[in-house]
Amino acid sequence: MTSSIGTALVTGASSGIGATYAERLAKRGFDLLLVARDQSRLDELAATLSARYGVGAETLRADLTQREDIHLVEQRLRDDAAVTLLVNNAGIGPQGPLLTGDLDYLDRMVDLNVFAANRLAVAAAQVFAARGSGAIINTASVVALAPHFFSGTYVASKAFVLALTEALANELKNKGVRIQAVLPGLTRTEIFDRAGGSMEGLDPERVMDVGDMVDAALAGFDQGELITIPSLADGGLYRSFEEARAALAPHLSLKTPAPRYNG
Numbered sequence: 113m114t115s116s117i118g119t120a121l122v123t124g125a126s127s128g129i130g131a132t133y134a135e136r137l138a139k140r141g142f143d144l145l146l147v148a149r150d151q152s153r154l155d156e157l158a159a160t161l162s163a164r165y166g167v168g169a170e171t172l173r174a175d176l177t178q179r180e181d182i183h184l185v186e187q188r189l190r191d192d193a194a195v196t197l198l199v200n201n202a203g204i205g206p207q208g209p210l211l212t213g214d215l216d217y218l219d220r221m222v223d224l225n226v227f228a229a230n231r232l233a234v235a236a237a238q239v240f241a242a243r244g245s246g247a248i249i250n251t252a253s254v255v256a257l258a259p260h261f262f263s264g265t266y267v268a269s270k271a272f273v274l275a276l277t278e279a280l281a282n283e284l285k286n287k288g289v290r291i292q293a294v295l296p297g298l299t300r301t302e303i304f305d306r307a308g309g310s311m312e313g314l315d316p317e318r319v320m321d322v323g324d325m326v327d328a329a330l331a332g333f334d335q336g337e338l339i340t341i342p343s344l345a346d347g348g349l350y351r352s353f354e355e356a357r358a359a360l361a362p363h364l365s366l367k368t369p370a371p372r373y374n375g
């Protein structure tokens with residue numbers, strides 16, 4: 113049996129936000145294609161969700177820091193017309209300050225959070241635009257708007273995802289394709305444990321339950337939002353930020369330097 117609303121390809125589906133998207137999307141009737149490295153966790157989730165919701169659930173093991181594995185997932189996106197939604201979510205978190213940082217870990221972070229995220233988002237955009245339908249959900253982070261919150265490469269990787277989403281949205285206008293960047297704040301998952309830290313000790317008032325986070329993100333998607341910040345009660349604050357940025361636009365590229373820089 114195949115779902116009439118198609119298949120959601122979810123990266124980072126073995127835990128946390130990705131596993132929660134998989135559950136919520138299965139509940140909505142999507143078939144699933146679950147991508148991550150941990151085959152046994154993927155298998156268990158696929159079996160549970162297909163039994164619970166009667167949807168098809170397949171797994172695709174991929175280490176998205178490896179080019180061959182990224183290409184495998186990209187090829188599936190291109191070849192499988194049943195895939196109607198990409199949840200581009202796999203990512204690793206920050207370990208600490210850059211001045212004492214492990215550059216090899218940061219390379220892996222850029223490979224996963226930037227290189228793989230870019231390759232899959234752009235491939236999906238190309239394929240969906242050609243078909244005139246489909247949707248892309250990119251997991252960014254509020255740190256894209258608050259660089260002082262966390263260590264730099266992580267922040268920069270999430271700023272990349274936000275900027276990429278906005279740029280793609282511009283190109284996807286009138287192509288029948290939806291795109292959304294989700295900007296979670298602190299969300300209770302394994303992300304810090306995996307990076308050698310912990311969520312223990314954080315102010316619980318600032319940490320969202322992963323189910324609440326994904327439900328809010330999907331509500332934002334249903335409302336047609338391009339940018340969803342699950343904890344932001346006053347949407348007008350983000351609109352003011354965008355208006356301030358838009359006011360800069362006419363001044364950003366001119367023939368002459370600004371008078372305040374004249375010798």
Ligand SMILES: NC(=O)c1ccc[n+]([C@@H]2O[C@H](COP(=O)([O-])OP(=O)(O)OC[C@H]3O[C@@H](n4cnc5c(N)ncnc54)[C@H](OP(=O)(O)O)[C@@H]3O)[C@@H](O)[C@H]2O)c1
Nearest residue numbers: 124126127128129148149150176203253298299301302303
């Ligand atoms: N939790 C937060 O506070 C928070 C806040 C803002 C944004 N985010 C973003 O949310 C996304 C999901 O994170 P999470 O919080 O759900 O963390 P998580 O529980 O650690 O989940 C991360 C997922 O990414 C997968 N992954 C890690 N390395 C991978 C690799 N090399 N190749 C393929 N998959 C890989 C993991 O699966 P395997 O280990 O099985 O490969 C896992 O499924 C990330 O992009 C993160 O930056 C999280």
